Amino acid sequence: MASLTFYGAVEGITGSMYLLLVGDKKVLLDCGLFQGRRKEEAANHQPFPFAVAELDAVVLSHAHLDHSGRLPLLVAEGYEGPIYMTNPTSDLIAVLLKDAASLQERDAEWENKRRRRAGKTEIEPLYTLEDVDETLRYCRGAAYYKRHNLTAGIDVCFQDAGHILGSAIVEIFITENGQHKKLVFSGDLGNSQAALLRDPSIVEQADMLLLESTYGDREHRTMAETLQEFEDVIADASANGGNILIPSFAVGRTQEIIFRLGELYQQGKIKHQVVYLDSPMAIAVTEIYHRYQHVYNDEDMQAIEQHSPAGGMKSKSLHSFLPSLRYSTTTEESIALNRIVSGAIFIAGSGMCNGGRIRHHFKHNLWRKQSHVIFVGFQAVGTPGRALVDGAKKFKIGGDEIAVKAQIHTLGGFSAHASQAQLLDWLAHFKSTKPRLFLVHGESGAKEALKQAVGAHGWQAVIPVLGQTVTL
Known part of the structure; x- marks a missing residue:
């Protein structure tokens, strides 16, 4: 049996x-x-x-x-x-x-x-x-x-x-x-x-x-509420000149965030920010997503196609939907981003901040009161991300201790x-x-x-x- x-x-x-x-x-x-x-x-x-x-x-x-x-x-x-x-x-x-x-x-x-x-x-x-x-x-x-x-x-x-x-x-x-x-x-x-x-x-x-x-x-927070808060954070950062840091998981969450930023871009609500995807792994995954667009839902695929230039499927991608998207692949390119003090959105791993390039962006931005950190995924107990969500005033990176002056946001609808x-x-x-x-x-x-x-x-x-x- x-x-x-x-x-x-x-x-x-x-x-x-x-x-x-x-x-x-x-x-x-x-x-x-x-x-x-x-x-x-x-x-x-x-x-x-x-x-x-x-x-x-x-x-x-x-x-x-x-x-x-x-x-x-x-x-x-x-x-x-x-x-x-x-x-x-x-x-x-x-x-x-x-x-x-x-x-x-x-x-x-x-x-x-x-x-x-x-x-x-x-x-x-x-x-x-x-x-x-x-x-x-x-x-x-x-x-x-x-x-x-x-x-x-x-x-x-x-x-x-x-x-x-x-x-x-x-x-x-x-x-x-x-x-x-x-x-x-x-x-x-x-x-x-x-x-x-x-x-x-x-x-x-x-x-x-x-x-x-x-x-x-x-239950999840409604997507309408989540997207409204997302829009409000971006507008606030644009007004006060700060950078936005988004710790994100390479598979799924990153691509969702790029699409949602694309929606705001197409609505004219991202006017000044350049979006940097600073994760070799997330970049590789995003390119795989592009190869399998035929499994996207009809509504979102139509939105991408509507705002894509002529030229076949290769032009119909998250890049065409969010033209301000830039890939940062090498270590040198990632380091160069640290010189940007305002007007940028950084998406980087790891999702719970226990490794990856997001920690280097924290080192150069957490102490700035104009900066914003947006958590779009679950932060497990004991992780550095959870400490920030819970209101930590200091953040340790290697031997350095960084003062947390940035505004911390948690968006619960992106599960x-x-x-x-x-x-x-x-x-x-x-x-x-x-x-x-x-x-x-x-x-x-x-x-x-x-x-x-x-x-x-x-x-x-x-x-x-x-x-x-x-x-x-």
């Missing part, structure tokens, strides 16, 4: 991984990194709890590292089979995994310098760029909405999840002993208020459903995840015979709140535990 075992994203949000067994066939859904505190991340160094070489296929819902980041470890342990994902994900994953490997190698190098001085045993990085290159050999891109065979008796179909470019709701079709079953994994469902991407696809039937619950306990109401709306499309529902990808409070909410709509949700096996 077919079964599913929960190996990640059940005691928190990260580490997505589920093992499907159908007869003697084994398919792995997602292979994500555990992220967060040191205790959580220690799980990444543990061996996989199954025989890696016996897997017949791997299916990836999307490119975020909490869903994809352990794939190089899987290959290093002996997996040599196909890894299926959507076509945009196959491009994005190369960027994200290489960046992750570079960070792993850099962190190991710094740690080993310390260990050598202390006479301790050196460590190896979690994985290397060579491991990533080997992993990419097994990645197979697939189109949305088309059914593909994984192995005997198991097919997959990717529906659009609307979370980031290439994100998918994974439909698994199982045939066993003449019986047909369907497993649906929501992946991460997108926020229907977000720009560029389509709303999550409607699914009406399943026998078993795994549903994310990241924002299962809350890429569905809210509780949006999750309930998506569930409402399932037909009267409801699937067995399992809540994953959420902190305990979010899952419990969503369990109560879906219960009021006739669902009996289960919150699984790590290592639990259920049959289909």
Whole structure:
């Protein structure tokens, strides 16, 4: 009898991984990194709890590292089979995994310098760029909405999840002993208020459903309110001559912000500011977004086309929609931006300010009362970004302590995840015979709140535990 075992994203949000067994066939859904505190991340160094070489296929819902980041470890342990994902994900994953490997190698190098001085045993990085290159050999891109065979008796179909470019709701079709079953994994469902991407696809039937619950306990601020505050901050900065700093995640959030700035530009509300995208990774991702404009929603694609010059699809891009956008790729170009004291908007990583080029812009702008910092993403407890949101008066960068005189803003409507109401709306499309529902990808409070909410709509949700096996 077919079964599913929960190996990640059940005691928190990260580490997505589920093992499907159908007869003697084994398919792995997602292979994500555990992220967060040191205790959580220690799980990444543990061996996989199954025989890696016996897997017949791997299916990836999307490119975020909490869903994809352990794939190089899987290959290093002996997996040599196909890894299926959507076509945009196959491009994005190369960027994200290489960046992750570079960070792993850099962190190991710094740690080993310390260990050598202390006479301790050196460590190896979690994985290397060579491991990533080997992993990419097994990645197979697939189109949305088309059914593909994984192995005997198991097919997959990717529906659009609307979370980031290439994100998918994974439909698994199982045939066993003449019986047909369907497993649906929501992946991460997108926020229907977000720009560029389509709303999550409607699914009406399943026998078993795994549903994310990241924002299962809350609602988002309306996009209208968020965009009005965004406009007000830009107008204020324009009036007093300050720079605007936007710490942003490279995938999804950056492209949303560029589009929203483009809307303001086309409305004549960005008159003086030049927008600098100062992140090689975000630049690479933005170019991938450009290659897959056919998956944008119709409304936003029409807006881009309306304000683009003649010349075919190459001219219809976020660059044409926001002509003041400039890329800063090299270290020298980034350093040169530090000489700009007013009239600029800097978009740079990292999203929570614990690394990346945004910290250098902080060094040259945080102490200026004319400057503005706009947080457009969640800031986890313990991160430098959270400290600024909570009102820190000083900010440490290396050995320097910077006075925080800039105005700090938090815009809560740019989330890429569905809210509780949006999750309930998506569930409402399932037909009267409801699937067995399992809540994953959420902190305990979010899952419990969503369990109560879906219960009021006739669902009996289960919150699984790590290592639990259920049959289909």
